[in-house]
Amino acid sequence: MPPAPEAVDAVSVPALPLAAGVGEVLRLPPVKPALDDPCAPLRALLQQYMAPEEVARVREAYELALAAHGEQTRRSGEPYIHHPVAVACILAELQLDIFTIQAALLHDVIEDCEISKESLAERFGPEVAEMVDGVSKLGQVRFETREEAQAENFRKMFLAMSRDIRVVLIKLADRLHNMRTMGVMTQEKRRRISRETLDIYAPIAQRLGIHAIRIELEELAFSHLYPKRWHALNEAIKAARGNRKEAVQKIEQALLDRLHQEGFEAQVSGREKHVYSIYTKMQKKGMAFSAILDLHAFRVIVADVDTCYRVLGIIHSLYRPIPGRFKDYIAIPKSNGYQSLHTVLLGPFGHPVEVQIRTEDMHRVAEAGVAAHWLYKTGMNHAHAESQARAWLQRLLELQTQGGDSQEFLESVKLDLFPDEVYVFTPKGKILSLPRGATAVDFAYAVHTDIGNQAVAARVNDMYVPLRSLLSNGDKVDIVTAASAHPQPGWLDVVVTAKARSSVRAYLKTIQRGDAETLGRNLLDKALQSLGGNYQQTQPADLQRVLATFNVQDEGQLLAAIGMGEVFPLVVAHKLLPEEDDRGRLAQTARRLGQAVSQLLPSRLNREAVEKKPLLIRGTEGMPVTLARCCRPIPGDPILGFISTGKGVVVHTHDCHNIREWRKRRDRWVDVQWDPEAHGDFPVTIRVVAESARGVLARIATLISDEDSNIDHVDIEPQDGLYTGITFTILAHDRDHLAKIMRSLRSLPMVSRVQRVKS
Known part of the structure; x- marks a missing residue:
C-alpha cells in the first residue's frame, strides 16, 4: 500500500488532449x-x-x-x-x-x-x-x-x-x-474520489482499451492524491526533457530516414511517458527517478500488418535490440483488443528506447479501445476489441448470477481489472489471458466452470503440478479432472480471477446440509467399495468410534463434513472397516500414528516437541500425514498428497519421480499445501562436491552448524584424486533456510558444486 497522501492543496493539472495524434477523428482537444x-x-x-x-x-x-x-x-x-x-x-x-x-x-x-x-x-x-x-x-x-x-x-x-x-x-x-x-471540492473529497478513480474507473478504461481517457484519469487522480509527488516528478521530467530533446529528435529522424531509404512510408513520433506511469514504475521496481532511462517511447505507424514485421527488422538493423524485451501483441492481442509490436533498443546515447509498431487501424483501437467500434460511419472492423469487451462483460454477468452481496460483487470486479496478464495455451493450442499470479485453478475455471469444479491436478508443459501452481507466459496447461471432485475451501487463498473466486464461493454457499449429506454418503460409499466394504453393512460400534475420532455429533454431520470437503472419504472408509478386536485396532492405530510421527519430525525432537510443534499441512485435517523419504519435502516446496493404506496421506514434492505410478489413481489424490504456521526441523538431502583435502569435511560441518542446522547422516564417495562427493542429510526449517545453507556452502573456496538430492 502506498503511504498516506500529503496534507497539502491539490495542484492544477492541464487537461490532456484526448487521443492526440490518432488521425482526424481523434485530434480535437477538450x-x-x-x-x-x-x-x-x-x-x-x-x-x-x-x-x-x-x-x-x-x-x-x-x-x-x-x-x-x-x-x-x-x-x-x-x-x-x-x-x-x-x-x-x-x-x-x-x-x-x-x-x-x-x-x-x-x-x-x-x-x-x-x-x-x-x-x-x-x-x-x-x-x-x-x-x-x-x-x-x-x-x-x-x-x-x-x-x-x-x-x-x-x-x-x-x-x-x-x-x-x-x-x-x-x-x-x-x-x-x-x-x-x-x-x-474539499481535500478529503478530492482524495476519496481520486482513490476511487485509480481503483475502479482507470482500470475499467484500461480493460476496455480506452487509452486516452485512462491516461488522463490516472494523471488527474495522481495529482490530487499525491500533489507533492506529482509536482516533483513533473518538474524532474521537464528538466530531463530539455537534456534529452536532442536525443529524441536524432532517433526520430534516424528512424524516418532509414524507413524512407528502404522504401516504406510511415509516421514516426516520439512521446514522453506520463507522470503516473513513471511513478508506478519507480514504486514497483524501487528505482529513483535518475535510474529510469526510458522516459521516451517512439511510435511507428505503417500501412498494413505485413509492413509492421518488415519495419521491425529494419529498426533492429539500425539499433541493437535488447534481449527479452520484444513482445508481439499483433499475433497475440491483449485482452482489451490492443495490437502492436513492442521492442526495446539500445539507443545512440546508450539509453534504452522503446518502439511501438502498428497500423493506423490498430492505433485507433489502442487509443479509443472498444469505443473505436462506434467510430461514426467509418466502416472499420474492430471485431476483436468488441468481442473481448463483450466476453469480459459476460463474465461480469456470470458473477452477478452466482449471488453474493454488492460489496462481494465489487470485490470480484476489482480482481478482474488487473492490467498485467500472462498468456497460456490450452492443450488444443487456444490462447487464454489470465491475470499475473494466476494459478492452475484460475485456468480451469477460465476454460469452463465444470472443469474448475472437478479439477484435481494439472499438467503444465507435460509435467504434473499442484493446482496451486503459478502459471507463466507460454505455459501449456491441461487440467486433470475427476467426477467425484469438487471445489476446496482452500482455493480461495490462491485464486486471483473473479470467476474462480466467485465460482468457489458459490459452490460453498449453495451446497446445503442435505445436499452435502447426500454427496458425502455417495463419496463414502464409493471409497468403501474400493476397499471391499459396504456402507450399508457398517456396524454401529465402528460408526460411533469414527464419530468420536472426527469429533462430530452424529452420522449426518459426518456425511456433511465429507460432502463439504472437510474430511477425506477414503480416510473415513479406512477407519470404518472393522478390526479383529479392540486390542488389534488400538495396536494398528498406534502403528499408523507412530509411522506418521516418525516421518513428520526428526528423531532428535523429544515427545514434548512433538506435542507442541505439530506439522500442519492444509487439506489433511483429520488424517495422518507422512513425508515421503524419497524427495523429503520441506515447507516452501510445491507438494502433492496421495492416500496410501497404512500411512494416511503421503506428501511428495510435485516433481518427485516416484509418484508416476499414482498419476492414474485420481481417486487417491489430495490437494494439499503447507500451512503458513508449519515449523520445525525437516530432514533434507544435499550433495556437495569438494576438493580432496585434509579438514574439508570438518570445515563443511562447521559451516552447516553455524547456519543453525544439524547433520543427521553423511556418506562419502571418493570420485577421483582431486574431488570427493559428500552426501549429507541435514535438518532445515524450510526452503529459504535450505537455500541459505547451500549459498554458504558454495561460498567455500574448496567446494565446487552443491545440489539438493531427490531420489
Whole structure:
C-alpha cells in the first residue's frame, strides 16, 4: 500500500488532449462550453460527422436537459448544464453515435430531476432511456454505509454495461469531466474520489482499451492524491526533457530516414511517458527517478500488418535490440483488443528506447479501445476489441448470477481489472489471458466452470503440478479432472480471477446440509467399495468410534463434513472397516500414528516437541500425514498428497519421480499445501562436491552448524584424486533456510558444486 497522501492543496493539472495524434477523428482537444451558448462547442463537433437532421435531434436532448436542470448550479457556481454538455463533447471527440450523445446530455435527469425513465423512452426511444438509467445512481434507496451504497451503484452500472457497453463510456466521460473540475471540492473529497478513480474507473478504461481517457484519469487522480509527488516528478521530467530533446529528435529522424531509404512510408513520433506511469514504475521496481532511462517511447505507424514485421527488422538493423524485451501483441492481442509490436533498443546515447509498431487501424483501437467500434460511419472492423469487451462483460454477468452481496460483487470486479496478464495455451493450442499470479485453478475455471469444479491436478508443459501452481507466459496447461471432485475451501487463498473466486464461493454457499449429506454418503460409499466394504453393512460400534475420532455429533454431520470437503472419504472408509478386536485396532492405530510421527519430525525432537510443534499441512485435517523419504519435502516446496493404506496421506514434492505410478489413481489424490504456521526441523538431502583435502569435511560441518542446522547422516564417495562427493542429510526449517545453507556452502573456496538430492 502506498503511504498516506500529503496534507497539502491539490495542484492544477492541464487537461490532456484526448487521443492526440490518432488521425482526424481523434485530434480535437477538450473543449469548454461557451458562456452565451453552452451547446455551441458540442454542435461544432457533431457537425463534423453527423447529418444536419441528427444534429437537430441531439439539440432536442440538450433543450430537455437545459429545461430539466433549470437553475441548478455546480459547486463552482456555473450552470449545471455545462457538465452534461462537456460529457457529450468528450464522447463526440470519439465520434460516438447519436444515441450515446443524447444519453450523455440526459445522464443526470433521472437522478437529479423529476423526469422518469418511461418519459425518456417515449420521447427518445428505449435505447437512450436504458443508457440513462444505467448511468443513474440509486437515489431512492438508502444504505447504512457509503461503501454499501457505492458497491450497489457499481453493481447496477456493470449490469447495465452487460446490456449496452456504451453505458460505461458515458460513465467514464462523466468521471473524466468531474476530475477536470474537482479543484473546488474539499481535500478529503478530492482524495476519496481520486482513490476511487485509480481503483475502479482507470482500470475499467484500461480493460476496455480506452487509452486516452485512462491516461488522463490516472494523471488527474495522481495529482490530487499525491500533489507533492506529482509536482516533483513533473518538474524532474521537464528538466530531463530539455537534456534529452536532442536525443529524441536524432532517433526520430534516424528512424524516418532509414524507413524512407528502404522504401516504406510511415509516421514516426516520439512521446514522453506520463507522470503516473513513471511513478508506478519507480514504486514497483524501487528505482529513483535518475535510474529510469526510458522516459521516451517512439511510435511507428505503417500501412498494413505485413509492413509492421518488415519495419521491425529494419529498426533492429539500425539499433541493437535488447534481449527479452520484444513482445508481439499483433499475433497475440491483449485482452482489451490492443495490437502492436513492442521492442526495446539500445539507443545512440546508450539509453534504452522503446518502439511501438502498428497500423493506423490498430492505433485507433489502442487509443479509443472498444469505443473505436462506434467510430461514426467509418466502416472499420474492430471485431476483436468488441468481442473481448463483450466476453469480459459476460463474465461480469456470470458473477452477478452466482449471488453474493454488492460489496462481494465489487470485490470480484476489482480482481478482474488487473492490467498485467500472462498468456497460456490450452492443450488444443487456444490462447487464454489470465491475470499475473494466476494459478492452475484460475485456468480451469477460465476454460469452463465444470472443469474448475472437478479439477484435481494439472499438467503444465507435460509435467504434473499442484493446482496451486503459478502459471507463466507460454505455459501449456491441461487440467486433470475427476467426477467425484469438487471445489476446496482452500482455493480461495490462491485464486486471483473473479470467476474462480466467485465460482468457489458459490459452490460453498449453495451446497446445503442435505445436499452435502447426500454427496458425502455417495463419496463414502464409493471409497468403501474400493476397499471391499459396504456402507450399508457398517456396524454401529465402528460408526460411533469414527464419530468420536472426527469429533462430530452424529452420522449426518459426518456425511456433511465429507460432502463439504472437510474430511477425506477414503480416510473415513479406512477407519470404518472393522478390526479383529479392540486390542488389534488400538495396536494398528498406534502403528499408523507412530509411522506418521516418525516421518513428520526428526528423531532428535523429544515427545514434548512433538506435542507442541505439530506439522500442519492444509487439506489433511483429520488424517495422518507422512513425508515421503524419497524427495523429503520441506515447507516452501510445491507438494502433492496421495492416500496410501497404512500411512494416511503421503506428501511428495510435485516433481518427485516416484509418484508416476499414482498419476492414474485420481481417486487417491489430495490437494494439499503447507500451512503458513508449519515449523520445525525437516530432514533434507544435499550433495556437495569438494576438493580432496585434509579438514574439508570438518570445515563443511562447521559451516552447516553455524547456519543453525544439524547433520543427521553423511556418506562419502571418493570420485577421483582431486574431488570427493559428500552426501549429507541435514535438518532445515524450510526452503529459504535450505537455500541459505547451500549459498554458504558454495561460498567455500574448496567446494565446487552443491545440489539438493531427490531420489
